[in-house]
Amino acid sequence: MSRHSSVFRRFMFSYVLILIIPSIAGYMSYRTSISVTRSVSIENSVTQLQKSQDILERRMDEVQAFTRQLAINQDLAVLMNEKNVGDKSNVYGIWKMMKSVSTMGQTNDFLQDFFIYLNNYNVVLSPGSAYFRPEHYYENFRYADMTLAEWQRQVLGRTHRGEIMPMHPFVDKGAQKQVVTYMQSLPLDSFGDTSPATVVVMIDASMISNLLSGITDRYGGWVRISDAEGRTIALQGIGEQEVARIASDHTFDKRRQSQFYKEDLVITIPSGANGWIYQAGIPKQVLMENANKIKFITWTVTGAALAIGLIVGLLLSYRNSAPIHRLLTVVREQFGQEGERERNAYDFLHGNISEMIVNNKRLETELHRQLPLVRDAFLKRLIAGEFQSRDEIRAAASQAGAGFAGGAGYAGILQIDGYSGMDSVEILNELSAARLLLKRALSERTEDVHMTDLGSDRIVLLFVRPDDEPADGESGRQAIARLLEELSDSVFEAYRISVTVAMGDAFRTDTEVSASYEQAKQTLEYAHAGNRNGILWHRETRINSGTYYYPLDTELRLIGTVRAGELEEAKRIVQSIVAENAERRELSLEMRHQLVGELKGTLLKLLDQKAFQDSELFERAKNRIIEIPETEKLEAVQAEVNEVVAAICGRINSRKNDAHIRIVEQIKRFIEERYSDPELTLYRVAEQVERPEKYISQLFKEVTGTNLSDHLEHVRMDRASQLLRQSNQTVDDIAASTGYNSSHSFRRAFKRVTGVSPSAYRQTVHE
Incomplete structure (x- = not known):
């Protein structure tokens, strides 16, 4: 602690200062708990009342939709339009309509009690029954405060357009209840004093009250619904006398959405759909009870947070000061301790x-x-x-x-004409400006070209396409030719600069670039000898030479490619050598023998390695090389050389794979030994096996199919899983013992690898 005392005190002071903030917040929370709780309760009550309002209005809309459905019912339309002649009735039609309406109330409990009155037949149709005299229906179903004559006059004898009759006492086969009545005449556009038919739906007031029970059950308050005239639609938790007393009190403002009235919070919401007024009352003591709970919780949590915060602050202060001290030590070792x-x-x-x-x-x-x-x-x-x-x-x-990009393409040389043999300062400056103009003009036309200067009046051009976009076809060559012609014309017209461009044959890989460049040089020499200008391609020239083509750089490239084990690349180099000498040159017999001898000498150089001298392949390959006949055609010699090269590459790749496997095994052993070290990084592993970081990363991926970092993580997770199963160590201890600086990063890594958290994994194993 003494080593980190200065930094430790700074951390501890910061944590204590931070702890004061929640203490002040706790006090402010205590002061505002009552007002906040009231506002929240009001908001929740308004929301609850609005939800009940929305539900009830949707249910009433369903009742209205039911009457509209009846209005388009063909059977009912027939019955309404028939004329009743004497005592004759359409018994079958009435029976069919009765059966039809018997199932209409099964999906909505608001439609359990309804009837259809046909004025022409003086018939009341209800689910399951047909009453050919309304008084028969009235005997079983009637309003307790309404006589038969009043019922016939107010309900059956008038035209109704979606009218709602407030709550009335109703007798349902001797059982007393309160109902709200919805009435609609049919057709919907009926006018006059009477209508052909009337649909009457009696809605049990208890069903409406049940929709509002959420408020009364939650707060123990009361709820009332009234129509625009103040008549009660539904009532729960309060009597009519108390409602009348509140309505007559001049201190109660009916227009306010929420207000305190005596011991209740009264919420009033008018409906824009039907003009109903929704009111709810919440006891004030409920609000104060919640405020007292918040007060208790606030002080308890604040006190506990202060105590725990002080302890955690001590631990974090020490933990966070330690790495800073280590960093200070490292910096002082590197930069000295001046001014400490x-x-x-x-x-x-x-x-x-x-x-x-x-x-x-x-x-x-x-x-x-x-x-x-x-x-x-x-x-x-x-x-x-x-x-x-x-x-x-x-x-x-x-x-x-x-x-x-490393794909296929062409190499070429662009020469500025007219400056041969001139080397004064003015000429060199002029050539430098010309090269700059040419490079910029070419770069503006394509991005697939690389350029470098070759002397004062030449620029080497490399046109390259990605591997998946071949450029060695005729279309690629024509595109480059058009580009160069456009460049030549534009620079001549703008700057009076004339150029000669010599292009080699296509290279298929990046190792063949030098060969294509050599062909471009030969083509440029051919252009100078023949006094040719413009754009020349190597394939358009034919060299009459008495010597063979096998330069030293091509031989070195072939040797390096074979030693790298790249068989296909080596075959392409051999093919390019044979093609150059067989197709483009007219070699004498003596020159051809010398070329074959050179190729055999190259192969013997490849065998002059320790990897082959102590193997059975050495003698077989040596004898086969010596036996290659020099009189054969170059195509036959190419096949023999390819077979020898294939054998050598196979041997090299085999030894290379063995060496790679040994390195990977060494890496795995090192990780098994040092996985608990949090400082174990790719650099440390590369240092151990004495190889570059990028090399071992790619090698490990190629041999195992897994990234080195993923392998290290899986080794750590396997050890962590074993400790979780077999030990009682805490998760923090296991995180430290498996190489993680923090338990948070360990938990995140464990869940990413196994799919569950460490605690859940241990609990599952124990179960």
Whole structure:
């Protein structure tokens, strides 16, 4: 603790300061708990009442929809329009309609009690029964406060347009209840004093009250629904006398949505659909009870949070000060301890880290400045054939930021005409400007070209397409030809610069770029000898030469490719050598013998390695190379050379795979031994096996099919699973013992790998 005392005190002071904030918040919460609880309760009550309103209005809309459905019923329309002649009635039609309406109330409890009155037949149709005299229906179903004559006059004898009669006492086969009545005349556009038919729906008031029970059950209050005239539709938790007393009190404002009236909070919501008024009362003591609960919870939580916060603050202060102290130690070791007494730890770190950032930015700026030079050097090495394998080329391209796609393409040389043999300062400046103009013009026309200067008046061009877009076909060559012709015409017209472009044959891989470049040089020499201008292709020239084509750089490239085990690439190099000498040159017999001898010498050089001298392959391959006849056609020699190359590559790849497996096993053993080290990184593993980080990362992925980081995580998770099953260690201890700096990152990694949290995994195992 003494080592970190300064930093520790700073952390602890910050945590204590933070703890004061929730204490103040707890006090403010105590002061505002009553008002907040009241507002929340009002909002919840309004919401609950609005929900009940929405439900009830939807149910009433269903009742209205029911009457509209009857209005379009064909059977009912027939009955309404028939004329009753004497005592004759359409018994069958009435019976059919009675059966039809018997099932209409099964999906909505608001439609359990209804009837249809046919005025022409003086018949009342109800579900399951037909009454040919209304007084017969009245004997079983009637309003307790309405006589038969009043019922016939007010209900059956009038035209109704969606009228609702407020709550009335009703006798249902001797049983007393309260009902709300909905009445609609048919057809819907009926006018006058009477109508052909009337639909009457008696809705049990208890069903409406049940829709409002959520408020009364939750708060123990009361609910009332009234129509626009103040007549009661539904009532629960309060009597009519109390309702009348509230309505007559001048202190009660009927227009306010919420207000306190005596010991209740009264909420009033008018309906815009039918003019009904929804009112709910909530006892004030319920609000105060919730406020007291909040008060108790606030003080309890605040006190507990202060106590726990102080303990956690002590632990976190020590834990967070320790890594800063370690960082200080490292920085002091690197930068010395000058000014340590005068400055605190944070100033010391700030100054040194700022210096590192500034130096890093300077280095980054310098690297960006040098990047074009590095990219240019890479392209020069590429066309010179200095790389031995594709992996080496692509690694160098990535390092140089060349963006070299590595696909097929063409190499060429663009020469500015008219400056041969001139080397004055003015001429060199003029050529430099011309090269810059040509590069910019070509870059504006295509992105698939790489350029580097070759002397003062020449530019090397590399047209490259990605691997999945072949450029060695006729269409690719024609596209490049059109591009170069357009470039030549435009620069001549704009700057009076004339150019000659010599293009080699297509290269299929990046290792063949140098061969295509050599062909371009030969083509340029052919153009100079023949005084040719414009765009020339190597395939359009034929060299009459008494010597064979097998330059040193091609031999070195073939040797490097075979030693890298790249069989297909080696075969392409051999094929290009044979094609150049057999198709494009007229070799004498003696020159052909010398070429075959050179190829045999190259193969013998490949066998002169320790990997082959102590193997059975050495003697067999050596004898086979010696036996290659020099009198055979070059195509036959190519087949023999390819077979020897295939045998050598197979041996090299076999030894390479064995070496790769040994390295991977070494990596696995190292991870098994050091998985508990939180500092175990890719750099540490690469340092152990003495290989570059990128190399071992790719090698491990190729051999095992798994990323090295994923393998390390799975090793740690396997050990963690074992500890969770077989030990009683806490999750924090297991996280530390498996190489994790924090239990949070361990829990997240464990759930990502296994699908469950560590605690759930341990509980499942125990169960």
